[in-house]
Amino acid sequence: MPVTLRRAPDLTVRGIGKSYSGVSVLRDVDLDIPSGEVHSLVGENGAGKSTLLKILGGAVRADQGSIAVDGRPVTVHTPRDAIRAGVGLISQEGALVPARTVLENVFLGRWANSWGFARRGSDRAVFDELIELTGFDVDPRERVGRLSIGVQQQVEILRALARGTRVLAMDEPTAVLSEHEKDNLLALIRRLAAAGTTVLLVSHFLDEVLSVSTRVTVLRDGNLVLTDDAARLTPRTLVEHMVGRQIDVLYPQPVPVADDAPVRLSASALSRGPVQGVDLEVRAGEILGIAGLVGSGRSETLRLLFGADRLAAGEVRIDGQPLSSLSPRTAMAAGMALVPESRKEQGLVMSRSVRENVALASLSARRRGPFVEGGSERSAVREVSDAVDIRAAKPDAAIQTLSGGNQQKALFAKWLLRKPSVLLIDEPTRGVDVAAKSQIHRMIVDLAADGMAVVVVSSEIEELLELSHRAIVLRHGRVVGEFPRGTPRERVIAAAFGDEEPTATPGRAAGRTGPATAPGAPPDATVPPSAAAKENA
Template sequence: MSGDVIVELDGIGKTYGANRVLDDVSVEIRRGRVHALVGENGAGKSTLGRIIGGEVPHSTGTLKVDGRSVHQGSPREALARGLVVIQQEPTLVPTLTVEQNVFLGQEQPSVGVVSRRRLRERFERLAARLPFALDPQALVSTLSIADQQKIEIMRAVARDARVIVMDEPTSSLGVRETEVLHDVVRGLCREGVAVVYVSHFLEEVLEIADDVTVLRNGRRVACPDRDRLTVPALVEAMLGRPVGAVFPDRSAVDRSADPVLVVDGLSTEAVDDISFRVWPGEVVGLGGLVGSGRSEVLRAIFGVDRRHQGTVTVGGEPVRSGSVQAAIARGIGLIPEDRADEGLLLGLSQKVNLTLTHLRRLCFAGVPRASLETPMVTSLLTRLEVRPLDPRGRVGNLSGGNQQKILFGRWMTETPRVLLLDEPTRGVDIGAKVAIYRLIAELSASGVACVIVSSDSEELVGLAHRVHVMRRGHIVDTVEQEHLSVHSIMSIALGVVEGAA
């Protein structure tokens, strides 16, 4: 083993009862390098990180730290060896200050009393090493997720971490915050720290990682050398099939028929004079930059936001402005951008979340009829391939991809005429994305008119029959399927190519 190797995993396996999560995985974590772990949800990447951090013991194989075989029984044992895990969700004490959280458990009291002055001096020395402008006296409960993540990093560095496992560190961060985090990671590596970077954002992985391990169904799979690694190559390794198979074939659209959805002159506080039509089975994309008004168009169509001017009709029938109930009655469904705050009731079951918009049909005298509800829910969960399939299980316990499937299922109990999808694959891994693309294609093939907002231009190119590109609250141009490309969409969105405003 090379002297640069801090942690070596050799033939590692992990089982929970009869369920094998990891099988014969071998990885070396080297000093001063970023080692990315990628794979679909359930591939075992987070479990591997937790084994390194002592949060779960391995079942088979050998774990070596500094060349010595160890069997870590707790995070405390791992910490003593310089191995730390930063979870996807911060694990801080919200009622304590920044500096108190950073040094929690290592306060170094004198005669049983913690010296605030000494704590401040230690914090200032630590802050000088890291580019974080944090108020040491601020309560954690008042800070953003991004700032809380900075505290987690400071805490790891304060504990002299030699290996830091970061589990989905950018899942709640914006572009600028992600850039800052990557600068910090590079700085840590220059100091000799090894970073294990668990992520499903493949572009980020290629930007930050020195080494990449791909897991599929709990096993390490072969992929090209790092200098030849691309996003399509990673996707193929993760899924076991070529990237071309990610997007399903588009259904043919008959525009000689009457359109299902007609938006004419729609204006709100955020958008102005929006007009377009969508035919049965057509997938229409709304492209543009964040803040261009794409989501606001969907919200106005669905009745979340009131229209100042303009009309929306479905099948020739008008949809009343500012009424979600009226939109649903006309056959419009919405997959919102923020599934946690606007789409799902995370504390309730899969069954309740699936049937929420259809209680009138499923209930008698206010009581759900099990004879209707149970077979419908079980059939939907099976069709959606939700894992784990448990009608009574809390939706909040599901992965992001499975939560998104539940949202789709809500509108598949009674097939809508129009489905509005706002960032339908945000925050899900590539495997869940493929499943969601397949669902969209199935709905399109059944005649549902779909309108998709996506910040992923490749997604629009792969799914849409045409894309309306928005800028500053207006549709400035339309790109038909034969001319669709990431370049054509972004050129218009950025104003490089002037559209037909």
């Protein structure tokens, strides 16, 4: 039931519609959002949430409808139009210049200048004020390309604020942030709204949505199906409106691991850059979680295990056998697979088809001389796509036309086609809706139940603790704690910040510093180097 507004809306949307190739993604959407309101948009992937934000931000042009700010009609055909109207868009894809510094990106296009000369001192003073306001910890001199995805998102927020944005549209702003960073960002959103900034938020984290929002709008298949006060809603009622049916939002129970299960993956003294002597082992059928703050070495540990970054010291073993000359090629040959944190930049070729992406990691299995057997490939891709429930119009459709959830499932399918014995997963459900998230969680638990060793890195502490048999915590590149499934999240967060006594179990996952044992060979170019690896190369 729509809520009666008590003041004139700051943002008015009327009859917005958008179609791609004859398929409607938004149909006659109306919104009235008053100044100072945090208004969230929720829905499954493909519901039209991100498209609506891109229309407001000038990244996509609507086919029909109108937009008004402060009661004045505005024409938003380009990002410049949106900025002029006071609308700032923080998108999932990002819009930064990697080769330039943080300071240059924050003031991109509007540097302080006198007679054509930049006045960086004035920009730096404004930057320092923004840092004090937001509580972010960002070095203005650092090149953006060296920053993690989470910190890059902070830079985008700083840039929007520097432009005097009055309507801030944020698409999945907390998807790559640590728990502490999420709390800080939500507190910032509340402060901005209290000061009169209108915040339009898209997020798949329903508890987060309800905690920060004044009202929530649900989109389903491009239609607006509900707008109501956040206080009147629960995660379960939101899900029911999003999918049009009841759905189980609980985590699946992992199957217990036998005490005598063989150790499938083990590593000792892994070291490079932010990773400083990490030991771990994972048994067949076990799901090991890795928690920690951004910059703790979580993703870098997975990349070292897979050989995507060259080891400075340490050794990786599969079924007790050390991997010499560790690289993605040797790791794959030994039965290892890596689902990276960014499917668009590191996992998929967005301009290619679903079939080509899913088949990419296992071409050699169907190669006959210089050719690939097309029939065999189509059959294999169809089988694994059905297994992970990829919903695409046809296998030859461009993968960029799929929703985020289906793209993520395609990334899993790409590696499952190789039938790995060890699966490394970085942010398994980043940017996917609740239905796809439930499917991916079930898939991970089922893979472990079939004997696969799984290592999961996730910024969602609850996801990590509920999915994993046990979780280790990294701080400053070292293992500082180990916790069983069901541990209160506060204890894990405390360990990440250094407020918890170490509880690592010697011989299973205890961190230590050790001498170089087996330096790796240069990595293959299958996964781009991480920011930390570039910095320390």
